Amino acid sequence: MSPTFNQMQEARMALDAPLFSGLPGDIDVSFEFFPPRTEKMAQTLWESVKTLEPLGPRFVSVTYGAGGSTRERTHEQVVRINRETNIPAAAHLTCVQATREEIDEIARHYWESGIRHVVALRGDPPDGQSRYTPHPGGYANAAELIAGLTAVAPFEISVAAYPEVHPDARDAEADLDNLKRKLDAGATRAITQFFFEPECFFRFRDKAVAAGIDSEIVPGVMPVMSFASVQRMAGLCGTAIPAWMEGLFEGLDERPAARQLVSATIAAELCRRLYAGGVRQFHFYTLNRAELSYAICHMLGLRPKGIPDDC
Numbered sequence: 001m002s003p004t005f006n007q008m009q010e011a012r013m014a015l016d017a018p019l020f021s022g023l024p025g026d027i028d029v030s031f032e033f034f035p036p037r038t039e040k041m042a043q044t045l046w047e048s049v050k051t052l053e054p055l056g057p058r059f060v061s062v063t064y065g066a067g068g069s070t071r072e073r074t075h076e077q078v079v080r081i082n083r084e085t086n087i088p089a090a091a092h093l094t095c096v097q098a099t100r101e102e103i104d105e106i107a108r109h110y111w112e113s114g115i116r117h118v119v120a121l122r123g124d125p126p127d128g129q130s131r132y133t134p135h136p137g138g139y140a141n142a143a144e145l146i147a148g149l150t151a152v153a154p155f156e157i158s159v160a161a162y163p164e165v166h167p168d169a170r171d172a173e174a175d176l177d178n179l180k181r182k183l184d185a186g187a188t189r190a191i192t193q194f195f196f197e198p199e200c201f202f203r204f205r206d207k208a209v210a211a212g213i214d215s216e217i218v219p220g221v222m223p224v225m226s227f228a229s230v231q232r233m234a235g236l237c238g239t240a241i242p243a244w245m246e247g248l249f250e251g252l253d254e255r256p257a258a259r260q261l262v263s264a265t266i267a268a269e270l271c272r273r274l275y276a277g278g279v280r281q282f283h284f285y286t287l288n289r290a291e292l293s294y295a296i297c298h299m300l301g302l303r304p305k306g307i308p309d310d311c
Contacts, residue, residue: 019269019272020268020272020299020300020301023275023299023300023301024301025300025301025302025303026280026301027275027280027281027282027297027300027301027302028057028058028280028281028282029055029057029058029281029282029283029284029293029297029302030057030058030059030060030061030191030218030281030282030283030284031052031057031060031061031283031284031286031293032060032061032062032063032220032283032284032285032286033045033048033049033060033061033062033063033077033286033288034062034063034287034288035062035063035073035074035076035077036073036077036288037073041288044288044289045077045288046080047290048286048288048289048290049081049085049087049290050085051290051291051294052286052290052293052294053085053086053087054304054305055294055297055302055303055304055305056304056305057087058088058281059087059088059089059090059117060081060087060088060089060090061089061090061091061092061117061119061158062074062077062078062081062089062090062091062092063092064091064092064093064094064121064123071106074091074092075091075106075109075110075113078090078091078110078113078115079113079114079115082113082114082115083114088116088117089115089117090115090117090118090119090156090158091110091115091117091118091119092118092119092121093106093107093110093118093119093120093121093145093149094121094122094123094124094145095121095122095123095134095135095138095139095140095141095142095144095145096122096123096124096125096132096135097135097138098135098138099135099137099138100137100138100139100148101137102138103138103139103145103148104148104151104152107148107149107152107153107155108152108153111152111153111155116155116156117155117156117157117158118149118155118156118157118158119157119158119159119160119191120142120145120146120149120157120158120159120182120187121142121145121159121160122141122142122145131168132168141178142159142160142178142182143178143181143182143184143185144185146159146182146185146186146187147185147186149186150185150186156188157186157187157188158187158188158189158190158191159179159182159183159187159189159190159191160190160191160192160193161179161190161191161192161193161204161208161217162175162179162192162193162237162238163192163193163195163200163201163203163204164193164195164200164238164239164240165238166178166237166238167236167237167238172207173211176207176208176211176213177211179208179213180211180212180213183213183215187215188215188216189215189216189217189218190213190215190216190217190218191218191220191283192204192217192218192219192220192283193220193237193238193239194220194221194222194233194234194237194239194285195219195220195239195240196239196240196241196242196245196266196270197240197242197270198270198273198274198277200240201219201274201277201279202277204217205217216281218281218282218283219274219279219281219282219283220283220284220285221267221270221271221282221283221284221285221296222267222284222285223263223264223266223267223284223285223286223292223293223296224249224259224262224263224266224267225263225287225289225292227245227246227249227252227253227259228253245266248262248266249262260291260292263292264292264295264296264299267292267296268295268296268299268300271296271299271300272299272300275300282297282300284296284297
């Protein structure tokens with residue numbers, strides 16, 4: 001019996017060179033963390049930062065809780081990273097439940113502490129609220145926040161982008177218009193929400209270029225720590241989870257080591273396909289764990305760089 005077309009494709013893939021062979025490591029990476037709630041979590045975060053530091057990330061960022069609920073812990077971690085490592089640290093900052101004066105003061109404090117990079121976001125509604133409502137005396141949206149930050153100091157500013165459209169946007173065109181406003185207001189780059197299909201990013205990138213956006217757009221990659229958690233987060237931000245993905249994680253809830261192997265494989269293949277499409281910058285949502293992000297970077301050819309003796 002003659003082989004089918006699909007069988008011939010499978011045979012070709014099996015005979016081709018390994019997917020990750022010969023990659024020169026010509027990528028730039030950044031990593032995102034969230035502020036720890038306990039001493040044990042703080043230790044895990046710091047161990048992750050130190051594990052990823054030798055990879056020479058462009059920056060690491062620390063998130064900011066809804067309604068400013070982690071403001072002090074975010075500041076503490078950002079300043080410590082900036083002071084005790086060779087990694088430029090970026091602080092997330094949102095518009096939620098704060099006046100313009102309060103946000104400007106936070107920004108000045110960051111600048112005086114040596115922080116030169118801010119991830120500027122509108123922010124999510126505080127707990128118990130279903131929709132975002134601007135503070136009466138605050139910045140109404142991320143574009144206004146960015147304009148305010150640039151008036152405080154010449155920050156490097158990153159903003160969010162949504163390949164599958166922000167849940168609050170009227171439509172994809174309105175969402176792209178909002179992204180362009182943020183970049184025109186003074187942002188340096190856009191970092192996307194996580195996604196699981198490379199075509200999702202490529203289509204979004206093409207639409208952004210067609211809309212007149214020429215700034216750097218960095219794909220955000222989420223290695224799956226827990227499939228249930230990713231399902232919950234995806235539901236909140238409008239990210240589609242492919243049907244094949246659920247099947248790969250089926251039966252692994254009680255097998256964390258096997259789950260990590262599957263997760264690393266999926267995320268590394270996504271990055272490899274993005275790389276084949278010309279992507280050379282990646283942003284990893286680490287969830288304060290280093291192992292998966294480190295493994296993916298390694299598979300993409302990135303190797304530890306020298307760390308100065310005085311570090």
